[in-house]
Amino acid sequence: MQAKTRRRAIWAAACSVLAGLLLAAPGAFAGVITPEKGGSPNADDIHTLYVIVLIIAIPIFLLVEGVLIWSLIRYRRRKGGPQPAQIRGNTPLEISWTVGAALILVVLGVITFVYLDDIGNPPASLPGGFQGAQFATIDQPSPPRSGGPTLRVRVNGQQYLWRYEYPDLPGPNYSYYELVVPTKTTVVLEVTASDVIHSWWIPKLGGKVDATPGYVNKTWFRISKPGRYVGQCAELCGPNHADMRAVVRAVEPAEFEAWLRRHRIDILEAQQALAQQRQERARRGDVQ
Amino acid sequence: MEAATVAPSDAVRAVRKAASPPEVVMHGLRPAPRGWLSWLTTTDHKRIGIMYLVLTFTFFLIGGVEALIIRLQLAGPDNTLVTPEAYNALVTMHGSTMIFLFFVPVIAGFANYLVPLMIGARDMAFPRLNAFSFWTLFFAGITFYASLFFHPPAAGWTSYTPLSDDAFSPDGGIDAWILMIHLTTVSSLAGAVNFIATIHNMRAPGMTWGRLPLFVWSILIYSYLLVLALPSLSAAATMLLTDRHFGTAFFDPAGGGSPLLWQHLFWFFGHPEVYIMILPMFGIVSEVLPVFARKPIFGYKAIAASTVAIAFLSILVWAHHMFTTPTAEVVLAFFMLSSFVIAVPTGIKIFNWLATLWRGSIEFKTPLIFAAALPGLFVIGGISGVMLAIFPIDWQVHDTYFVVAHFHYVLFGGGAFALIAGLYYWYPKMTGRLMSERLGKLSFWLMFIGFNATFLVQHSAGLSGMPRRIYDYAASSGWGEYNLISTIGSFILGIGVLVTVFNAVWSLKRGQVAGNDPWHANTLEWFVPSPPPENNFDQIPRVRSLEPMQDLRAQVRSTQGQPAGTVAQPVAPTR
Numbered sequence: 001m002q003a004k005t006r007r008r009a010i011w012a013a014a015c016s017v018l019a020g021l022l023l024a025a026p027g028a029f030a031g032v033i034t035p036e037k038g039g040s041p042n043a044d045d046i047h048t049l050y051v052i053v054l055i056i057a058i059p060i061f062l063l064v065e066g067v068l069i070w071s072l073i074r075y076r077r078r079k080g081g082p083q084p085a086q087i088r089g090n091t092p093l094e095i096s097w098t099v100g101a102a103l104i105l106v107v108l109g110v111i112t113f114v115y116l117d118d119i120g121n122p123p124a125s126l127p128g129g130f131q132g133a134q135f136a137t138i139d140q141p142s143p144p145r146s147g148g149p150t151l152r153v154r155v156n157g158q159q160y161l162w163r164y165e166y167p168d169l170p171g172p173n174y175s176y177y178e179l180v181v182p183t184k185t186t187v188v189l190e191v192t193a194s195d196v197i198h199s200w201w202i203p204k205l206g207g208k209v210d211a212t213p214g215y216v217n218k219t220w221f222r223i224s225k226p227g228r229y230v231g232q233c234a235e236l237c238g239p240n241h242a243d244m245r246a247v248v249r250a251v252e253p254a255e256f257e258a259w260l261r262r263h264r265i266d267i268l269e270a271q272q273a274l275a276q277q278r279q280e281r282a283r284r285g286d287v288q
Numbered sequence: 289m290e291a292a293t294v295a296p297s298d299a300v301r302a303v304r305k306a307a308s309p310p311e312v313v314m315h316g317l318r319p320a321p322r323g324w325l326s327w328l329t330t331t332d333h334k335r336i337g338i339m340y341l342v343l344t345f346t347f348f349l350i351g352g353v354e355a356l357i358i359r360l361q362l363a364g365p366d367n368t369l370v371t372p373e374a375y376n377a378l379v380t381m382h383g384s385t386m387i388f389l390f391f392v393p394v395i396a397g398f399a400n401y402l403v404p405l406m407i408g409a410r411d412m413a414f415p416r417l418n419a420f421s422f423w424t425l426f427f428a429g430i431t432f433y434a435s436l437f438f439h440p441p442a443a444g445w446t447s448y449t450p451l452s453d454d455a456f457s458p459d460g461g462i463d464a465w466i467l468m469i470h471l472t473t474v475s476s477l478a479g480a481v482n483f484i485a486t487i488h489n490m491r492a493p494g495m496t497w498g499r500l501p502l503f504v505w506s507i508l509i510y511s512y513l514l515v516l517a518l519p520s521l522s523a524a525a526t527m528l529l530t531d532r533h534f535g536t537a538f539f540d541p542a543g544g545g546s547p548l549l550w551q552h553l554f555w556f557f558g559h560p561e562v563y564i565m566i567l568p569m570f571g572i573v574s575e576v577l578p579v580f581a582r583k584p585i586f587g588y589k590a591i592a593a594s595t596v597a598i599a600f601l602s603i604l605v606w607a608h609h610m611f612t613t614p615t616a617e618v619v620l621a622f623f624m625l626s627s628f629v630i631a632v633p634t635g636i637k638i639f640n641w642l643a644t645l646w647r648g649s650i651e652f653k654t655p656l657i658f659a660a661a662l663p664g665l666f667v668i669g670g671i672s673g674v675m676l677a678i679f680p681i682d683w684q685v686h687d688t689y690f691v692v693a694h695f696h697y698v699l700f701g702g703g704a705f706a707l708i709a710g711l712y713y714w715y716p717k718m719t720g721r722l723m724s725e726r727l728g729k730l731s732f733w734l735m736f737i738g739f740n741a742t743f744l745v746q747h748s749a750g751l752s753g754m755p756r757r758i759y760d761y762a763a764s765s766g767w768g769e770y771n772l773i774s775t776i777g778s779f780i781l782g783i784g785v786l787v788t789v790f791n792a793v794w795s796l797k798r799g800q801v802a803g804n805d806p807w808h809a810n811t812l813e814w815f816v817p818s819p820p821p822e823n824n825f826d827q828i829p830r831v832r833s834l835e836p837m838q839d840l841r842a843q844v845r846s847t848q849g850q851p852a853g854t855v856a857q858p859v860a861p862t863r
Binding site: 033036043045046049050053060065068069071082083087089093097102105109113116119120195196206207212216231232233236237241 | 624646647
């Protein structure tokens with residue numbers, strides 16, 4: 001009796017520790033047992049969806065492993081043990097686990113559709129966002145729920161570099177490798193590629209989209225606090241696929257405007273210098 | 289106990305004394321040809337099966353060595369063991385070898401050996417076509433590995449266009465890959481047609497569809513799936529070939545083609561392919577578990593029906609490999625839901641296996657341990673599979689190590705463990721000798737620990753942002769620990785596999801002599817001597833239930849008055 005009580009106490013303690021870990025774990029272990037989050041609302045929503053699915057999955061996992069291990073131990077062959085039960089099936093039992101499995105999947109489907117809207121559709125920019133952002137709509141994957149101002153960025157993948165351009169802002173304004181964006185502003189990316197397939201992915205800013213030649217794929221993010229967010233190409237694109245990194249640098253909207261102005265001047269100056277050099281060489285008779 | 293209710297089998301008319309060794313005596317048969325030439329020219333399904341198994345396990349070892357080199361390269365950050373080009377080639381060779389040269393044909397090896405024996409046939413329906421299938425596979429392997437001497441393919445086992453097009457992969461490696469695809473496809477299609485014809489037409493008298501062993505059910509469905517899925521791959525590979533050499537532009541957007549077309553055609557084959565590989569493994573587990581639990585399989589009809597259901601559904605889920613491509617959300621939603629549906633019949637199988645073990649009298653032989661690992665490991669791959677089917681989650685984990693972990697839990701944890709269960713289970717039938725139990729259990733624990741150490745942490749690597757197919761990562765990424773654990777695990781796993789390989793070679797001469805029926809099994813292959821004579825059966829017994837061997841045993845018991853345990857195997861007629 002004493003032993004039984006003690007064993008029960010140990011079980012209860014173990015279960016409560018396990019339950020505590022389960023509740024605390026998803027937040028504490030982002031990137032260990034759950035996806036990255038913290039940069040953009042869509043990444044956070046995917047994280048939440050994942051945690052819900054994980055919490056539904058854990059009892060199923062424990063049930064299967066538990067019954068398996070318990071059966072293997074409890075029903076191992078022993079001298080003088082019971083005869084194996086000659087059971088060929090049990091229709092009510094079989095129907096109930098079929099229906100049970102189906103019901104769990106229905107629940108998962110419903111939960112996914114509940115979250116889908118927030119993950120797929122770009123929301124409006126936050127107050128204090130970049131003023132130059134346009135009232136743009138995107139028709140793919142689906143129209144935005146609210147036509148708030150968004151900043152459009154064209155992203156082009158090429159071996160082994162990303163190129164960015166802001167089509168709605170005064171140009172020339174292209175850049176490579178590092179994408180500079182204003183905070184509190186919804187940024188809609190139009191992702192394509194000019195050679196092979198690449199995949200745009202910054203884990204903290206949400207899911208990845210393939211950059212496919214001949215297609216434009218769309219995604220979005222909205223960053224609240226300034227900082228650097230890193231990622232890398234997620235589709236095999238050649239020998240240096242591993243070196244195709246991407247960085248998103250989020251800055252305050254005012255700083256973004258200043259950066260954009262300076263960047264535009266830099267590009268124009270560089271273009272002028274190039275044109276001058278060309279003229280010079282043409283004058284000297286150098287072959288182009 | 290129930291012996292009195294079983295009518296005397298046709299095949300067991302006269303029964304010898306229990307003291308004399310029971311055997312099927314062959315009459316009027318030429319001695320089996322010997323020498324290496326007889327192997328080259330054989331059309332005997334058993335010899336072809338053994339050649340298949342030896343060849344495919346060789347490819348398994350080659351693919352395993354490639355995997356270990358990959359793991360060594362990734363063991364630490366900023367490693368320079370192999371060049372980026374060589375790394376991509378290794379990834380491509382590993383994937384292609386394991387899928388096309390190991391997993392699909394190794395099933396053909398087992399099926400070749402076992403299907404005629406299990407259904408009570410004397411050979412396959414088309415023995416020469418059978419030999420053709422094997423030799424086509426052999427040359428497919430040679431074609432593929434010959435590329436090592438010029439330039440191996442390096443566009444991944446999926447060979448996505450435009451990377452695999454001539455503009456980005458101008459050397460001949462991709463062409464070797466395409467020819468390998470064509471040859472393995474021809475080999476598998478010929479084999480599939482052969483299995484379908486054999487299973488439909490050559491079953492023993494009394495073996496109705498409701499008495500067909502579950503392994504044979506799975507091979508029948510495997511064959512139908514091959515016939516349905518492979519032509520799509522053949523067509524795509526041919527289109528890639530003409531794109532590369534004859535100026536067409538099926539997959540080139542500049543010429544009006546679409547890189548997505550390749551992905552659709554590839555995965556229309558590629559997803560059924562997953563079930564082509566795993567359904568026969570389910571079949572092996574469904575054979576092994578009841579034998580060692582000493583119970584009939586629980587829910588025979590549900591397992592057979594779920595095999596058919598999975599096969600049908602597997603044709604409708606291909607675009608769940610393409611959730612990150614530019615595709616309308618409604619399409620993604622359809623493929624998410626269709627992928628969900630497939631989890632139901634898969635769950636049914638797992639519950640049926642658990643119920644088969646429940647209240648059994650489980651004998652811990654090596655085949656049982658390996659077979660019982662399948663539900664335990666597959667469920668992890670199944671759960672991560674449902675997560676991947678939810679496309680917003682897939683947007684985060686697609687093409688990361690999370691996916692790598694997922695499909696290795698399915699194909700290695702599920703597939704390879706079941707395969708090795710099959711090897712330990714049927715080895716005594718093929719060679720006449722048992723494999724060492726001690727080495728078998730050692731191999732199991734090494735493989736089980738090594739496998740989980742290798743792949744469990746890969747979930748975390750993927751969740752923290754590590755894409756697949758990268759040859760290198762920075763120390764600042766924080767992936768170093770995961771990868772080091774994974775590499776150490778992979779070598780433990782490798783040693784575990786080598787123990788089984790050693791066991792198989794060692795037991796060939798030194799193993800304990802098995803006799804006809806060492807496991808007291810249920811199906812007809814255990815009725816004939818080990819190894820079986822060339823014509824398999826002198827007389828084909830009439831099948832009266834799902835477990836014909838139990839009927840035969842009961843019958844011997846009733847005619848001889850022996851208690852149940854002492855009848856080693858049924859005795860064939862002496863004429």
